[in-house]
Amino acid sequence: DAGVIQSPRHEVTEMGQEVTLRCKPISGHNSLFWYRQTMMRGLELLIYFNNNVPIDDSGMPEDRFSAKMPNASFSTLKIQPSEPRDSAVYFCASSTRGGYTFGSGTRLTVV
């Protein structure tokens, strides 16, 4: 199994631009989570899906953030428009009955 696959690994964008982060969960995992990691705030849960349905998006910081899971093998996290304070590492994780498996993350830098 290739694990949780995220793309891109690194993204540098200018303030105001739209950013889309992508995630492919492990096949058979029915839960998918988006986390953001910063030095100041640690690992924060943004949103999670069960069976492709968004369950809790209370961690999404602002309306500029949105996430979709159109099918069991793909999810996106979009930021529009991006701001410098959005700079962080964004992790996707998937799970079934056990612990989470994290992807390698996307390091986002907004300049």
Place this chain on the structure above:
Amino acid sequence: GENVEQHPSTLSVQEGDSAVIKCTYSDSASNYFPWYKQELGKRPQLIIDIRSNVGEKKDQRIAVTLNKTAKHFSLHITETQPEDSAVYFCAASIRGGGADGLTFGKGTHLIIQP
């Protein structure tokens, strides 16, 4: 919502000694408590987890203890080695098993001194 506090933020121990990291949680409904290890620039990786029906769990040099009454749990690493140097995160969730989101502590930077 759940709040997880983790201490210490940095822990330095001599190689071969033991290390203990402690966490407390606020929601008595939480019943799943995993620990993750994150090396610099890498993803968090699950190293051990415990559920509320168990008080202690051990896997080679790593053990986790849980006190539900006091709402705290701890990670114990014995015979520490240089490769144990990393940031360790505790977490808690209510339903566990991946059915809901994990709330993480702020992490402990473990430094193993040679």
